[in-house]
Amino acid sequence: xxxxxxxxxxxxxxxxxxxxxxxxxxxxxxxxxxxxxxxxxxxxxxxxxxxxxxxxxxxxxxxxxxxxxxxxxxxxxxxxxxxxxxxxxxxxxxxxxxxxxxxxxxxxxxxxxxxxxxxxxxxxxxxxxxxxxxxxxxxxxxxxxxxxxxxxxxxxxxxxxxxxxxxxxxxxxxxxxxxxxxxxxxxxxxxxxxxxxxxxxxxxxxxxxxxxxxxxxxxxxxxxxxxxxxxxxxxxxxxxxxxxxxxxxxxxxxxxxxxxxxxxxxxxxxxxxxxxxxxxxxxxxxxxxxxxxxxxxxxxxxxxxxxxxxxxxxxxxxxxxxxxxxxxxxxxxxxxxxxxxxxxxxxxxxxxxxxxxxxxxxxxxxxxxxxxxxxxxxxxxxxx
Numbered sequence: 043x044x045x046x047x048x049x050x051x052x053x054x055x056x057x058x059x060x061x062x063x064x065x066x067x068x069x070x071x072x073x074x075x076x077x078x079x080x081x082x083x084x085x086x087x088x089x090x091x092x093x094x095x096x097x098x099x100x101x102x103x104x105x106x107x108x109x110x111x112x113x114x115x116x117x118x119x120x121x122x123x124x125x126x127x128x129x130x131x132x133x134x135x136x137x138x139x140x141x142x143x144x145x146x147x148x149x150x151x152x153x154x155x156x157x158x159x160x161x162x163x164x165x166x167x168x169x170x171x172x173x174x175x176x177x178x179x180x181x182x183x184x185x186x187x188x189x190x191x192x193x194x195x196x197x198x199x200x201x202x203x204x205x206x207x208x209x210x211x212x213x214x215x216x217x218x219x220x221x222x223x224x225x226x227x228x229x230x231x232x233x234x235x236x237x238x239x240x241x242x243x244x245x246x247x248x249x250x251x252x253x254x255x256x257x258x259x260x261x262x263x264x265x266x267x268x269x270x271x272x273x274x275x276x277x278x279x280x281x282x283x284x285x286x287x288x289x290x291x292x293x294x295x296x297x298x299x300x301x302x303x304x305x306x307x308x309x310x311x312x313x314x315x316x317x318x319x320x321x322x323x324x325x326x327x328x329x330x331x332x333x334x335x336x337x338x339x340x341x342x343x344x345x346x347x348x349x350x351x352x353x354x355x356x357x358x359x360x361x362x363x364x365x366x367x368x369x370x371x372x373x374x375x376x377x378x379x380x381x382x383x384x385x386x387x388x389x390x391x392x393x394x395x396x397x398x399x400x401x402x403x404x405x406x407x408x409x410x411x412x413x414x415x416x417x418x419x420x421x422x423x424x425x426x
Contacts, residue, residue, distance in 0.1 A: 277306075
């Protein structure tokens, strides 16, 4: 009997953020008989500075095909460009050697753009998750749209984002609205209790909890010092509330934010910071919290489904679709303090999440099985 040939797929993860979203898909694909799925880890996963999140991958017993180190110690503009050179050199040779039928990538970071460029030049089709979104005060916005133009297949999270990918000239038959896979079966998770979260974090939590994640506005770096100062000062006088910081991603300007947060936490007994929490602990913490504040996409996409309110600061996420549980506030100390105090008094309620679609992981797998990866490899720009 002729042996069945499995279709070789390569998935790349470069941060805790994309892995937290992709982990369900990776597990499902690695268990699928039709696919030979290779996972490559790179970026901040391999850096102690960002919490060595490769340990989170190992904890979930996911097979790693290759680890590719790309980051330098600095994260200024010149270092980013030097990192990009490393990415192109190392991933071009690795992808040529592996020769997958499809590369799956998620998001909008510069390293993901470089990997997409390598795959495109090598003629390897790309399946891109979550194009069509907007984050207009971040370099990621242009990176995301560029990745869309290099990709063959598109998996988006809302109808509006699907329409935007169509607007970018992509073929509608290759665009699929599957919702956000990070929300799939969230209601079936056996969440850690508050006591269990305290044991994991090794701290005692107050009755009220605020979770903070702040990233640089990479299109507005001249104001970064003032922005982080204003944000932290708005938190300084909050009492009888635990303030938990998770560290920013590897972005230009993130080192300054980390330095300020560490100094702030040393000055306040109720403030703590963690490099990375892992998906299970992070979601459990958000679920028992009263508020998520900062400018991370998780405050907009995942937080509503966990029944928690969020405050979105500044313009980094400007343009994203939001639920009515997310409140937008500019970098003004009084405005931030007033909104925090107001939200902390609000009772929790069930929140409708615009990013939720049922069975999103299974829908992704089902679509993937039907796709002809090599058909009409030459892309055409589709006019509206």
